[in-house]
Amino acid sequence: GIQVEQSPPDLILQEGANSTLRCNFSDSVNNLQWFHQNPWGQLINLFYIPSGTKQNGRLSATTVATERYSLLYISSSQTTDSGVYFCAGQGGSEKLVFGKGTKLTVNP
C-alpha cells in the first residue's frame, strides 16, 4: 500500500540553528509535496517537489525519486518556523496521503 513516513517525529531547536526533516515514501507514491501547519492550524503549501531541488528563502527541499525519499532543509531557523511539517504524495489517484508529520519547536 501507499506509505509516507516522516522523521524525526519531534525536533527542538534554538533560534538560528539549521535542521533537516526527512520523508520516506513507498514505490507507488508520486507528486511529493511539503506543507507547514502553523500553530494556528493553517496548512501552507511549501513545495511541490516530485524530484530535484527547490529553494524558497531559508527553506529548500530535495527529492530523490529513485531512492524514494525527500528532505526539507530549514536554515537559520526562526520562532515563526514552529509548527508541524507534513510531506504528502499521491498514489495513482488525486487524494493526498500524508505522513504523520514532524513537530518543530524553535525556541528564542
Added chain:
Amino acid sequence: NAGVMQNPRHLVRRRGQEARLRCSPMKGHSHVYWYRQLPEEGLKFMVYLQKENIIDESGMPKERFSAEFPKEGPSILRIQQVVRGDSAAYFCASSHRDLRYEQYFGPGTRLTVT
C-alpha cells in the same frame, strides 16, 4: 485574491445533532477535496468531488457522513447525529482541473462535539 474559504471556523455541536461544514474553492478551481485531522495526527482523505459529482469517497465513513458540491454554491460536508469521535479539524482543499496534484487548503473547521 481569495484562497479556499471554509466556514464556520469553529463549530460546537451536542451529541446527536447535525453538523454542516462549507467550503468555497479558490477562483478557477473546480475540484474539491475534504480531509479530516484527528488530534495529534496527520490528515486523512475523505472525499473528492467535482461540480455535481462525487469522484472518490473511499475515505468517507459508511454512515452519517455525506458530501456534495452543487452546480451553484459551496461544497458541503454533512455529518448527521454527531458523536464525540467526530471531533476533529476538517480541511477542504481545491485544485484546478489541469493541476490536480497541486491542492490548496482552506483554514479548516474545528468541530467539537460535547
